[in-house]
Amino acid sequence: MIKVLTGNKAAANGVRLARPDVVAMYPITPQTPLAEELAHFHAEGQMDCEMVEVEGEHTAMSTIMGACVAGGRVFTATSSWGLAYMNEALMYCAGLRVPAVMVDVTRETPSMRGVGGGRQDIMSIRDSGWIQIEPETCQEILDSVLMAYRLAEDPDILLPVVVAYDGFYLSHLSERVDIPDQADVDRFLAPVKNSPRPNLVSGRNLHFSPSIDGQPFAEFRYKTLQAMERVKTKIEQIEGEFAAIFGRSYGGMVDTYRAEDAEIVILTAGSCAGTARVVIDQAREDGLKVGLARIRMFRPFPREKLCQVLDGKKMVAVIDRSICLGWNCGHLFMETKAVLSDMAKPPRMLDFIDGLANTDITSDHIEKALAVAAAALKGKETAETNWLIWD
Amino acid sequence: MGEIRLHGRGGQGTVIAAEMLANAFVLGGKYASVFPSFGVERRGSAVMAFARYGETPIREHTRVYRPDILLMLDQSLTENPTYYEGFRHGGIIIANTKHEENIAGLSLNQKVLATVDATRIAVEETGSAVTNTCMLGAFARGTGLVRLDDLKKAMALYFKGEVLAKNLRVLERGYEELKVTTFTPQLAAPAAQLAAAVELTIAPPKDTNPFPAAWSDVDKKMITVQTGEWRFRRPELHKASCRLCGWCSVYCPAGCMQLGEDGYYHPDLAYCKGCGVCVNECPAQALKMTAEEVI
Numbered sequence: 001m002i003k004v005l006t007g008n009k010a011a012a013n014g015v016r017l018a019r020p021d022v023v024a025m026y027p028i029t030p031q032t033p034l035a036e037e038l039a040h041f042h043a044e045g046q047m048d049c050e051m052v053e054v055e056g057e058h059t060a061m062s063t064i065m066g067a068c069v070a071g072g073r074v075f076t077a078t079s080s081w082g083l084a085y086m087n088e089a090l091m092y093c094a095g096l097r098v099p100a101v102m103v104d105v106t107r108e109t110p111s112m113r114g115v116g117g118g119r120q121d122i123m124s125i126r127d128s129g130w131i132q133i134e135p136e137t138c139q140e141i142l143d144s145v146l147m148a149y150r151l152a153e154d155p156d157i158l159l160p161v162v163v164a165y166d167g168f169y170l171s172h173l174s175e176r177v178d179i180p181d182q183a184d185v186d187r188f189l190a191p192v193k194n195s196p197r198p199n200l201v202s203g204r205n206l207h208f209s210p211s212i213d214g215q216p217f218a219e220f221r222y223k224t225l226q227a228m229e230r231v232k233t234k235i236e237q238i239e240g241e242f243a244a245i246f247g248r249s250y251g252g253m254v255d256t257y258r259a260e261d262a263e264i265v266i267l268t269a270g271s272c273a274g275t276a277r278v279v280i281d282q283a284r285e286d287g288l289k290v291g292l293a294r295i296r297m298f299r300p301f302p303r304e305k306l307c308q309v310l311d312g313k314k315m316v317a318v319i320d321r322s323i324c325l326g327w328n329c330g331h332l333f334m335e336t337k338a339v340l341s342d343m344a345k346p347p348r349m350l351d352f353i354d355g356l357a358n359t360d361i362t363s364d365h366i367e368k369a370l371a372v373a374a375a376a377l378k379g380k381e382t383a384e385t386n387w388l389i390w391d
Numbered sequence: 392m393g394e395i396r397l398h399g400r401g402g403q404g405t406v407i408a409a410e411m412l413a414n415a416f417v418l419g420g421k422y423a424s425v426f427p428s429f430g431v432e433r434r435g436s437a438v439m440a441f442a443r444y445g446e447t448p449i450r451e452h453t454r455v456y457r458p459d460i461l462l463m464l465d466q467s468l469t470e471n472p473t474y475y476e477g478f479r480h481g482g483i484i485i486a487n488t489k490h491e492e493n494i495a496g497l498s499l500n501q502k503v504l505a506t507v508d509a510t511r512i513a514v515e516e517t518g519s520a521v522t523n524t525c526m527l528g529a530f531a532r533g534t535g536l537v538r539l540d541d542l543k544k545a546m547a548l549y550f551k552g553e554v555l556a557k558n559l560r561v562l563e564r565g566y567e568e569l570k571v572t573t574f575t576p577q578l579a580a581p582a583a584q585l586a587a588a589v590e591l592t593i594a595p596p597k598d599t600n601p602f603p604a605a606w607s608d609v610d611k612k613m614i615t616v617q618t619g620e621w622r623f624r625r626p627e628l629h630k631a632s633c634r635l636c637g638w639c640s641v642y643c644p645a646g647c648m649q650l651g652e653d654g655y656y657h658p659d660l661a662y663c664k665g666c667g668v669c670v671n672e673c674p675a676q677a678l679k680m681t682a683e684e685v686i
């Protein structure tokens with residue numbers, strides 16, 4: 001069914017269609033409309049689940065973790081300080097390999113008073129063991145929530161997944177969304193009770209915490225690391241199945257656009273990739289060989305795929321919506337730079353910081369980044385890290 | 392792809408109007424996207440919403456800076472040139488006003504200027520000055536881009552019963568009573584080629600950051616929000632009833648009710664946001680909310 005939905009409502013529809021058993025959330029801007037929509041679905045009887053009203057995010061995460069190890073399919077959503085507040089529980093969740101699914105509506109965290117969008121919050125948990133998917137459109141938000149459950153609950157993976165989408169620029173953007181039929185979703189995502197994963201059941205003594213040290217603990221971590229690596233092939237397989245049923249796919253871990261013959265590649269993530277596509281089309285008309293690489297999955301980081309996409313390119317212009325304090329650049333830049341040494345012919349890289357604290361990543365800004373990248377290719381000297389926010 | 396910017400005040404349903412518009416486009420088989428401006432907007436403050444429509448999916452996820460169409464929901468905004476910033480020459484302006492000539496006088500180089508007294512229509516039909524549905528009717532007629540029927544279907548997603556019935560009437564009157572004037576605009580020169588042709592480096596930031604540290608001198612560098620701009624009504628004091636208890640100043644959430652030289656409490660109108668808390672709390676009923684004349 002075609003509807004006009006905000007990113008938050010698209011996410012809520014994805015959750016509804018996934019038929020979770022337990023949902024626990026605490027509202028926080030810009031996630032609140034998602035929490036409201038789920039409460040609305042529940043009140044109308046459209047969701048057959050426990051809706052737990054919690055007093056904070058730490059409890060929200062603890063609640064769904066408990067429900068998940070008892071065999072349930074679970075959901076929570078948060079943003080910014082809420083994510084920070086649930087940090088202890090979410091580390092625990094990933095550490096135990098509990099296949100929970102969460103939405104983070106990204107927002108600045110260290111700001112003095114604002115509630116601006118930005119991707120700083122989600123970067124704080126990048127090495128926690130959560131798989132991280134970053135959609136570009138409202139449709140992709142809905143679809144990613146469905147794929148997130150398949151990924152999390154897969155017996156080869158068993159890791160929690162966070163779908164992190166841009167606060168305001170996606171959460172409050174309304175666009176045309178195709179809401180899948182429940183029957184099709186049921187074909188894609190089977191009821192969780194058939195899952196072969198280990199669950200707490202009565203009558204059986206199971207220990208719900210790896211309070212172990214030394215080698216057994218190290219082995220547990222080793223296996224967790226291996227599971228994270230397996231995500232790279234698993235996502236392709238799951239997305240293939242998704243495409244066969246729903247006719248939509250998003251390029252696996254790295255989505256590319258006109259990148260094949262490009263000399264300059266704009267590398268970014270999230271909602272601004274859409275604007276970048278428009279700028280790329282324009283630049284192509286002006287005779288500039290430009291393409292896009294959109295990091296769709298940030299954890300695990302798509303090392304191998306990025307090597308394929310970027311090897312032999314002349315320049316990568318990264319647009320970052322978060323800053324990596326201590327590296328004088330943004331996170332996408334820092335992590336992509338780490339991949340260069342895997343390449344036979346690594347490109348040069350420039351970083352462009354934009355979109356912090358709700359500032360807009362405009363087409364003018366992206367054009368400017370492109371201009372600087374083109375000038376640098378011609379030998380003009382420029383800083384490695386540039387800020388696009390001020391004109 | 393076309394770009395629309397909506398201007399209104401908080402509480403006039405600007406964002407919902409934009410959403411209904413997007414629904415109408417989609418019902419008509421087109422693509423559309425919409426999002427609101429975000430910030431410290433409150434009831435009464437000037438707000439914007441950005442909309443795009445087209446035959447293919449809308450990819451831009453950014454505000455609208457160069458609108459082809461402006462939809463002005465609030466009369467008091469229509470004569471301020473700042474709200475027309477970036478308007479494309481040869482575009483369409485649809486405005487809620489009785490004074491079309493004042494917009495025509497702004498030299499905006501529009502192709503179409505369409506006006507309707509939406510405030511009056513809204514008050515007559517619904518008893519409140521919420522103009523959004525009236526202006527949607529005006530949009531349908533002034534641009535020809537969406538069908539009135541699709542707007543009606545879109546409205547039914549947001550309203551029910553009597554509210555819907557009244558607003559459908561408002562929508563139709565917006566459509567019927569719109570006054571459309573066409574012009575021969577002077578078209579702007581085509582946009583320069585992409586800046587990529589230009590050699591460029593990025594300038595360092597201007598030193599405007601008010602917060603070199605969180606404890607910097609607020610008097611000199613703090614950014615203030617003039618909450619008085621949100622106000623559409625103000626408290627007025629009836630001195631004879633006032634007991635000088637100071638309760639109003641204690642309760643004022645803006646901290647702007649202060650003792651004046653005349654020995655009475657008065658709001659600092661630069662910050663009084665017109666919330667009415669003081670009126671509610673005054674034990675002597677010495678304060679009364681009155682409508683603003685001009686904002």
Ligand code: SF4
Nearest residue numbers: 643663664666667669
């Ligand atoms: S209306 Fe009264 S309480 Fe509200 S801001 Fe103005 S003075 Fe303060």
Ligand code: SF4
Nearest residue numbers: 633634636637639673
């Ligand atoms: S609360 Fe009322 S009576 Fe008391 S000082 Fe204010 S206006 Fe006067």
